Amino acid sequence: MTFLSSAPLDLATLVARVEAPDRGAVTSFLGLVRDHHAGRRVTRLEYSAYAPMAEAECARIVSEAEVRWPVRVALEHRIGTLEIGDAAVAIAAGAAHRDEAFAACRFVIEEVKRRVPIWKKEFYADGTIEWVGAGRALVGDSPAGSSGS
Amino acid sequence: MPSPSTRIVNVRVLLFAGYAERLGLETVRVALPAIATVADALDHVRSLPGGERIPPKPLCAVNLTHAALDTPLSEGDEVALLPPLAGG
Numbered sequence: 001m002t003f004l005s006s007a008p009l010d011l012a013t014l015v016a017r018v019e020a021p022d023r024g025a026v027t028s029f030l031g032l033v034r035d036h037h038a039g040r041r042v043t044r045l046e047y048s049a050y051a052p053m054a055e056a057e058c059a060r061i062v063s064e065a066e067v068r069w070p071v072r073v074a075l076e077h078r079i080g081t082l083e084i085g086d087a088a089v090a091i092a093a094g095a096a097h098r099d100e101a102f103a104a105c106r107f108v109i110e111e112v113k114r115r116v117p118i119w120k121k122e123f124y125a126d127g128t129i130e131w132v133g134a135g136r137a138l139v140g141d142s143p144a145g146s147s148g149s
Numbered sequence: 150m151p152s153p154s155t156r157i158v159n160v161r162v163l164l165f166a167g168y169a170e171r172l173g174l175e176t177v178r179v180a181l182p183a184i185a186t187v188a189d190a191l192d193h194v195r196s197l198p199g200g201e202r203i204p205p206k207p208l209c210a211v212n213l214t215h216a217a218l219d220t221p222l223s224e225g226d227e228v229a230l231l232p233p234l235a236g237g
Contacts (some may be wrong), residue, residue, distance in 0.1 A: 031237050047236070050165055050229055053213040054236075078235055109237060115215065117229070118236030119166035131167040134231025140188050 003034040003058035004049055006080045013075035016038070018094030025098040027105040031089040033082045042123035045082045050117040061111045066092070069100040073088070074109055077118060090122075156183035160222050163229045171202040181222065187211060188218040190228045201212050203230060 015026055054077070062073045074092045082088060091108050095101040102124050120132050159202070162177040169175045181195045185207050192202050208231040209216050222228065 049236075050163065050168060050210075050231065053210055053229065056213045057215075070232040097220045113234070113237035115234070117210070117231050118167065118235060119232060121166075131170075132233065132235050 003055055003075055003077060004041050004079050004106075006078070009076050009078055009087040011087070011090045011092065011136070014076060014090050014092040015085045015094075017074040018072040018092045020072070020094065022096060024096055025101040026046050026092060026094045027098070027101040028093070029088050029089070029091040029105050029109050031109070033084050033086050033088055033137045035084045037064055037122060042084070042122050044084070045080060045088070046121040046123070047053040047077070047079050048119050048121070049068075049079050049086060052078075053117050058112070061108055061115065064111070065104045065107050069095065069098050069104045071095040071104040072106055075112070077112065077116065079118070085093075121122055157181065158183055158185055158222055158224045158226070160185075160190055160224075160226045160228050162194055164194070165229065166232045168203050168207070168230050168232050172197060172199040177197065185222045187216055187219065187220045187222065187228055190222060191218065191230065194230065207231060208234070 011028055011030055015028060018026055034043055059077055062075055065071060065073050072094045077089045078087060089112060091105050093101045093104040095104065122130050122132050157180050159178065159180050162179055164172055164175055177194055179190050181189050195203050206218065209218060210229040210231060211220050212227055
């Protein structure tokens with residue numbers, strides 16, 4: 001399974017991957033590129049990754065969710081240049097009942113943000129460019145963040 | 150001069166995003182004494198020009214898994230210094 005995608009994400013495809021006759025609940029999450037960060041107007045983002053580790057870490061997160069709850073999880077993260085409104089991350093969780101589906105979906109997005117080696121460079125309307133670090137990184141030297149998740 | 154019994158481990162240190170830009174490097178090959186840890190590899194990188202701009206305790210990985218600074222290193226290991234993560 002490949003978790004990183006340089007093509008636009010399609011949530012419907014992920015939902016289809018977790019649907020089954022015995023699963024009565026599918027929850028999903030889409031993280032979208034926002035047009036502002038810390039009062040500055042963002043025009044686009046560039047996501048880059050330590051790809052082999054990002055793939056491995058995503059696989060571990062999905063596996064952990066599927067061990068912890070009786071769910072099937074689909075996950076993709078976009079890499080490359082994204083425009084405002086583009087989906088940066090898409091998650092679908094299918095389960096027999098909604099509680100496990102919601103819990104697993106929430107777990108996966110939180111762990112993706114905390115553990116997967118992906119970085120984003122923000123391009124601002126004033127012409128400046130900055131690497132942005134998420135506030136919930138395991139260890140970090142500059143907390144902040146601007147995608148919808 | 151090292152004795153014939155002195156062993157060395159060769160590791161590759163990968164830099165990403167802002168850290169790679171600060172040093173102008175994406176890969177650093179480091180030879181360390183046999184009993185070396187991630188912290189020793191980090192010390193070497195931080196001694197390079199621009200290396201002082203990498204924090205003393207960055208997020209690290211060894212062979213594609215998050216690792217603490219006291220993780221021992223073996224020949225051929227791939228160490229990664231990870232700037233604050235920003236996925237999602």
